[in-house]
Amino acid sequence: MTTASARRVAREAARRRRARRGTVVAAVSTVVVLGGLALLLVNAPGWDDVRETFFSWDVFRESFPDVLRGFWLDVKLFVVVEVIVLVAALGVALVRVTGAPALFPVRLLATVYTDVLRGVPVILVVYLVGFGIPALGVRGWFADPVVLGGFGLALCYTAYVAEVYRAGLDSVHPSQRSAALAVGLTERQAMRFVIVPQAVRRVVPPLLNDFISLQKDVALVSILGPQEAFRVAQINAASDFNYTPFLAAALLYLAVTVPLARIVDHQQARARRRQGHTVTP
């Protein structure tokens, strides 16, 4: 007992030493690598120019309020499109997983839709929708560039998110459906109360992932004319011949996407823990 305990103490001490050494090595390596990169940057022949054209505090201060006003449009658009996508995508996914023969044409359409809109770059869809629909002679609120841009984004992201939902629905074991039917639920009730809730809970991390992508891609709406953050930055950059406003815009996008990324990490860790519990009894 005493010998085993002594060995254990020694083992733990060794483990601690190793951990301390690891920390020191990591710290030194970080200082060397990042410090080296910083030195390289600062000593580059063009650093003074770059500092003036990309990191000008005066330009940053001057352009930031404008860019922030543009970013507000991004935020509103993002929230509205995200809600539409979450609902529409679930509809598309449900159509694709149900087996009713009468729904075959709808299923076919849904398959073609997801294939095509996942395959075409978002910027192309936004461009084609934004200039194509008004060219048809459509007038009124739907011809508004912000609405059209949001519609284009929703088309693309509904396709992505529908596939995420479908993977979630497919991952629910068939026995869940059998069990639900066995206790007297109808097919529709089984889907609504048993399968969809489990599927949605499983795909929360990838859904948040698509959230982040969407938040960035909102900037693409700028090609249709609205003055959102990226466009405002571009306008300011072109008027002063200084790229710093882009930095201001980048920081604003980061202010939303980095917290979202942390939430995703947290959710994924939670999902792993939960799955760990279900696999090992």
Place this chain on the structure above:
Amino acid sequence: MRRARRLIAALALVAVASVALAACGDDDDTSAASTAATTATACERSDLDLVADDTLTIGTDSPAFPPYFVDDDPTNGEGFESAVAYAIAAGLGFAPDEVTWAVVPFNSSYAPGPKDFDFDINQISITPERAGQVDFSEPYYTTPQAVLVAAGSDYAGATSVAELKDAKIGVQVGTTSLDAVTSVIGPSSEPQVFNDSNDTVRALKNGQVDAIVTDLPTAIYLRDVEIEGSEVVGQFSAPGGDDWGVVLAKDSALTPCVSSAVSALRESGELAAITEQWIGAEAPELDLE
């Protein structure tokens, strides 16, 4: 392990912050020495420091379109800016066959670092802010802004900028037209800003905007070539005038030479003749009040 990760994150933050602070540190390098004396003596051809030996490299964007260039070919000497460029080259002592053209997109013409052109001519308006990043020659043209609408539209009969207040206005990004619209017209809805000329034109054709505001030569070109059934409602002068200059690298030794070449062209009347030949058309002045 977790502690180590946190430490690394903290160190990374410190490293980034120190670079950023160094970036914000001293902004006192505003070299006011950019206005070198316009002496022609140092502009002997043999003394010029050029991007490529024995040839003058001139940049412009592609596609190059009328009335500035003809047939998307800057080398033919036809079109307003092509003609001006060759006239400046001649002033510097270069024969037409000693001129090389480089494709320089507008947005990279002002990128820091060495330039791959000796000078760039691309309808670039001179502003004090831009002059902080690049050198400008003496202006070779001063353009008014013009308003282009679909013929027969609600705004086609406008005779003053006040009548354009409620129009949805489209402009191209990176042009001074946006400033002109905001400060002179002051529209009731925010102007729509498009990536390039094509999108701006498309928006007018689609009815997404009621009017396009652009410089006068471009408006004339769009009316005559691009948008059937459009008309130039009128022109108005942009605040402080809109002077175009050729762009050179910041503190380029070539700047005074190009400027004196432009001045010589103006004094000899050749510049006026070139302008008249390629941008002769007229549009009514809009009432500013």
